[in-house]
Amino acid sequence: MSEHRRKPPQPEGGGRAAARRAAQQRPGRGAGPERDVPTASPSGPYAEPPGHGGRAGARQATPRGRGAAGAGAGRADKRLINYPRSDKDGWQRFVPSWKLVCGTALGFFAVVTAGAGIGIASVNTPDPNKAAQAQNNVFFWADGTQMVATGGSMNRQIVPIDKIPKSMQNAVIAAENESFETDKGVDPMGIARAVWNMAKGGSTQGGSTITQQYVKNTYLDSDQTLKRKVTELFISIKLGVSEEKDTILAGYLNTAYYGRDAYGIQAAARAYFGKDCKDLTPSESAFLASVLKGPNLYNPDGGVGTAATPEKNTERAKERWAWVLDREVAVGRMQKAERDQFKEFPKIVDSEQARSLSGQTGYLVDTAKKYVMKVTGLTGEEMARGGYQIKTTFQKPRVDALVKAVEDTRNNFLDEKARPEYDTFVQFGAASVDVKTGAIVALYGGPGMDKKYFSNNADTLGVPVGSTWKPYVLAAAMRYGTQNSHGQGISADSKYNANDETVINNRDGKPLRDASGKPFRQKNEGPYPYGYVTLNEAMEKSINVPFAQLVFDVGHSKVREVAQSTGILKDSMNPNDDASFALGTSTPSAIRMADSYATFAASGTHRDPFSVTSVEKDGKELPGFGAPKEQRAMDNSIADNITKVLENVVDNGTGTKVRKLGFTRPAAGKTGTTDQNKSAWFVGYTPELSTSVALFRTDPNSKDKKLISMNGVGGVDSIHGGDIPAAIWTEYMKEALKGVPVKEFPEAEKIGVTADASGAPSPSPSFSPSPSPSMPSPSASSSPPVSPSPSKGGKPTCKPWELYCIPDTNGGTNSGNTNGGPGGTGGPSGSPSGSPSGKPGRPGGTSWGTSMGTSG
Structure with missing residues (x-):
């Protein structure tokens, strides 16, 4: 037998089966060392592994003990862990x-x-008397000289708990921290509940206790670092076990920020109600407890961002105020009978926080501060604590020139003593933007915050822009073409019917219908029979009908796209696809209009407006400032052709007052006037500077701040954009550009196809003013039907810029004192009353008083 087939010796008693069992026996348990168990060790009975069973058998035969001791010794190892x-x-x-x-x-x-x-x-517990002392915020002119220093000492006065009314204590505990009197400074369940609610997208109320908020208020900065959070937690726990609850509550109320630059309950009571905190009523206490949730969104004055308009803030504050009162009842801190006494929202006094900022300084600071908050994400509270060195884009000589132009024009045209029923409450807003950079070099925000006029008219939505909107309609037609041009951009030589009361057609070619179902007829300012005119001439004479039709031929969305690309904010645009959209029912701010027209001046290059070039704190410069990046809004040929058309407006059209007053530099611009003379605009530019001027009338003491007709202002029947606004623009621009070398606009190359509207006559050598034979002459029978009248009390029964909604006005925009439709008869007023939500609106009724923060 060969060597490799030789059978290994078998253990006694059992043969092969016993051998296998012996080989598989676990060492250290049933098998003793004296057994003849094969191993892989040379010290075993066999110097070689057994030949039967192959590799599997060898693995099974390998001892499973660990350690040097061999089989059975591995589990005897002892370790600390x-x-x-x-x-x-x-x-x-x-x-x-x-x-x-x-x-x-x-x-x-x-x-x-x-x-x-x-x-x-x-850690040390906080001392409210030493908490977070404020520093100055210093604002500088564009040349580096100091404009003003604000702040310096917080508007705070410490009052003891016995001077804080129980109603205020109850309101804050009910709204902020129901378990305050029993918790230990922190509320683990509240934190868990806040995290859970946040995960579900709900409110985070209950995440921080009053004790934690008090600790947070004592810090000068608001860095969201782990070290700070841990320190705050330790202080809160220490306070919870070492201080009386009354001491903690008084500390919180004395260090909290309530808006209006007011820190502490005493300052807040004075700022909002003009009284000491001890005299607060339960209703007023509930309001102040509401503001603590976030002054930027709950201070009725408004805050930063599109969601923080005065209207939206007031609505939120009222809802929160009612909720706080109901919450007090729910947690047993007020009787239901007492709650039922408070049905009316408490009357809030006018803000006094900007009284020290006289003239235009308050508006300049307001604009710059909101821009800083927008760029950095700082809150109003953090800005109020100060320490910032802010260099603005405002040029003092140009600001002074704009103020002088407004005041000179006011003195020349208005006489409040002689014509109090007409010349009172007339308001001006203006802004001037550097074409090359987008920097806001000057603005006029109003009479002055020191004169109790706190709305910044330069950075405010709500005043319809009228015919200054028409260039966007033409620019969209040049870019996208019309139905008749088959997708090719059209030229300003294209002809459209301009006759008064022309039927406007939808994109499908069928007549637009009014509220009664009859074909809608657009009105002009007067019944002059223009016939078919070029779009260039329609712009020159500011004729409504051609643009009311053109917006349907191009498409409303295309016009919005063009306007937005030049810097007009979406929220300020009329959202409805009606004829009035082409005629200026949108309500951008003066800053945005000046910046948008600067895009035409810059041959289609857009730069967002900005008002701050640098911000420093503690010697370090904050990132994000300087000139915004430029963007291509439209082809330079389109922008230059718009400029050519608007030059014609200044030289030969509704803007000729600019030339009559001696302005000789190259200039382009557009006038705008809305229905019933409720607003008038002039927006114009040179190659260096773009400036907008708005004129409107509103009673600052009225609840809804509706626009008032300017018919009779200045002793004239009606006001147009080519009158007072153009006069202000001209005086300012002459002074602002003094010493600046004259520069020409780029030559406009010929673009687009001539795509006349349907029904236009064959090209003829000259323009005929006679009406088209197919058009009926205006008559009583062809006048538009009467739209639904407002409900009792003068409140509109529809949203103010919806199609056919005409609350207490005659109709469309930019049609003087004539009837309009969707843009004229049956359409929204150029100055609709009431906001889109049906709540009291701003002047113009759509969005008055909104400080956007993003525009400067």
């Missing part, structure tokens, strides 16, 4: 024992407890 576990095999070795788990938990708890104890012992 038995992990991985030596008494287990496979994955079970990595499952910790209960002893290990308990020991680790106890150790961790001991370390945390010791650390917390050391941390709590090492």
